[in-house]
Amino acid sequence: MVLDTVALAKAHPDTPQPFAELGLKADEYASIKEILGRRPTSSELAMYSVMWSEHCSYKSSKIHLKQFGEKAVKSDALLVGIGENAGVVDVGQGYAVTFKIESHNHPSFIEPYQGAATGVGGIVRDILTMGARPIAIMDPLRFGPADAEDTRRVLPGIIAGVGGYGNCLGLPNIGGEVVFDQSYLGNPLVNALCVGVMKHSDIKLAKAAGAGNLVVLYGAKTGGDGIGGVSVLASETFDAKGPAKRPAVQVGDPFVEKVLIECSLEIFAEDLVVGIQDLGGAGLSCATSELASGGSGGMKVQLDKVPLRDPSLSPEEILMSESQERMCAIVEPSKIERFLEICKKWDVTSTVIGEVTDGTHLEITFNGELIVDVPPRTVAHDGPVYNRPLAKPDYVDAVAKEVINPPIPVTSAEIKNVVLTLAATPNLADKSWVTDQYDRYVQGNTIQSQPDDSGMVRIDEMTHLGVAVATDANANWSYLNPYEGAKLALAEAARNIATAGAKPLAVTNCLNFGSPEDPGVMWQFAETVRGLADGAFEMGLPITGGNVSFYNQTGTTAILPTPIIGVLGVIEDVRTRTPMSFTDAGLELYLLGATDENLSGSEWAYLHGMRGGVAPTADLAREMRLIDLLVTANQNKLFTAAHDLSQGGLAATLTEMVLRHNVGAQVTLNNPGNSLVSETPGRVVVAIASDQAPSLLALAGAKNIPLAKIGSTGGDALIINDCVISLDELRTAHTETFKKLFG
């Protein structure tokens, strides 16, 4: 095998290179040549190809994502914004919190367990890289129909993978979503969110500053996993006898990551690093080029020093390997001894592989030969930017004309049937089969987890300061109107943390879409970004980062546009949170917010095969007044319980409330059929002691939020007008579904 060096590239400018196989377009290849003033070496080609991929470069989305910055509100809470590994917000008392969602959709379809496991591993390392201790994870998931054969293949593996990795890291899983829809069959969505906490002074950035500082690679050894498309370099062009096809899906080892976390936190606590970057997508190519671009640009790396699991790896493969559980740190020479000592204590392999220089190029050698000599910004940040064509798809106006009129229950028997049907349908059924496979207790700070509206963790045991996080997406509404869908998901996530009394503070997102080369999908994406940027601006919330996942489709059929929106909030004293349900009889139940008759995108319409209609228009001013009401009521200790209405409407909310502590309720509704199944946004059911009623009426009046008394708590049944459903019957309907489907 011939080592393709910079000297060779200069001497043989016309050697054919497999740029197309690596996913580069001819004009992209031409611009690499222009940047370098010569053809790239095979190692350089590998680096550019992977860093200029959609996944790493955001080349199709960048032009739209700019709005998140342009429309951003000025927020004093934002300590680190978009562009770093994860955004960081100030939550008071000297604490900073970082949170981010990432997708691992395609690997999880191919290999459900490892795909999901390494999805968790990757996002946790992003959070760790900011200098934070990871404190919780969440997992918004989407699958094909619950009874589809392929769902039975991927779902158990994905759940086991999320649990297997997260449990072994000692991170409580504090919530998530499991939603089923035909469009995800063949393309399940595995999004993983991680939250981390640190002191302000501990924030770390990905920058390689200070000539003479050392580049240290630590963690797992580098193997051939996750190389993906780059293997064509090894197998087709250079060495036909090389190792056989390597797995394109990475294989995770959570034990190594747990040790890496503790080791890194000890290193951070002693202030031993100047900059740090984790190795995720694009491995060392990404870490070295991003660290170097974060500084002056100069860095020398001796690639032959990288400890290998597989000694036959070529330099191109070492640069591309996505082996998990690795970190790259920039360390001052005076601190290297202590750095290596801590790694030794934790049995973590650590190797000095290079140093920062005062030059402007990233230079990588292999056994003394120069194989990469590039301006690192051109690799990491100056990739191609596409303004892809977009066009409103024909279906949008067509489905808007559809009449959405599923049967509305009238008689007691019909009402009972609706409540039990919604309680049992896979999208709304009890998810304990899933969440019982996740550790929600570890670390001892979990205040709320599934099935609460949001996850909540305590971050200070003395002051009781805590944070709450919720993720939401309503793909049915995004399908009808991606602009409103994004705003509605944002409002719902914010409302979900406010029901507990937490004040929304920051937004993250994971935008899951079909192919950006389809103008219709690109329109959905552009509308979503516009909606999210407008919505966040209107609600005064900074967007701290995000992730874009394109090409989620089977053949030419794209998934429903699925923007998962995460909102993080702060609560001064977790002991005072408002729980989602009640334990006592004799409380009064009120519905906050008005109910309309639009059933477009609702679960009840979906169950009747009606996918069209017109999405609700988000009224964010009203949502903010409602959030304000919820937070104020919590501070005034007005509510005994509060629970959001979303998918499944009032029927689902009442089901979840009465089953939580096995205390029933009697409610009286004027128009029970529509009231139970409507999913009008901006509504919450609250339980209060009767002597709080005047305060609630006054508060609702002041905030201009409609309020209606709907009933009271107690008994062993959910009674709606004349319809009596015993809690046993309701529980059976709610809890049997997943057991029946997945064993």
Next chain:
Amino acid sequence: MKIGVVTFPGTLDDRDAARAVRFAGGEAIALWHDDADLKGVDAVILPGGFSYGDYLRCGAISRFSPVMEPLIAAAKGGMPLLGICNGFQVLAEAHLIPGALTRNQHLHFLCTDQKIRIENNTTAWTNSFTAGQEIVIPLKNGEGSYQCDDETLKMLEGEGRIIARYVGENPNGSRNLIAGVSNERGNIVGLMPHPEHAIDLLTGPTADGLGFFTSVLKAMVK
């Protein structure tokens, strides 16, 4: 009263166990797996987690850690020692408790609020409870199915060494619904569920778990 909490690589519930010790009124002392020094503690907890990634078998590698040598000697001399979950697995691997913990019968990791009955309230770790008292504490593991041969089972039953049993449906296939086992002397206890996650109503399903930690403080005063 000083209670040591051992951290192995991959231990997860060490901070939780230390917090439970403090809640009960004791002083928690961190012990490191690679350090053959018990730092003068009066009792030791081996907390839950996935020490050494559960490679080979759960607890199989940890039991050879340097800290285990003085720990085994002290426990054989009567020092109270509690192994929770992965710690229980370490005790079984170290032959301080008979039997073995195998994969849950249903093959899933299971995290649930579990009712258990305290069968023996005379051990160093259970004397705060009444005999037959039913409590609820989290159970969370993938390999919690207690197994032993018939002879051992007969002995454990006969000697009252089954200190806690699951109530209701068997959550993992453990023989005779066994949730916890003690040694003959009652100073060493292996427990599958997690009392350290049930020390207050804010973060746990109950505060029932605190009894295990107040028990050992009482035992040491005696």
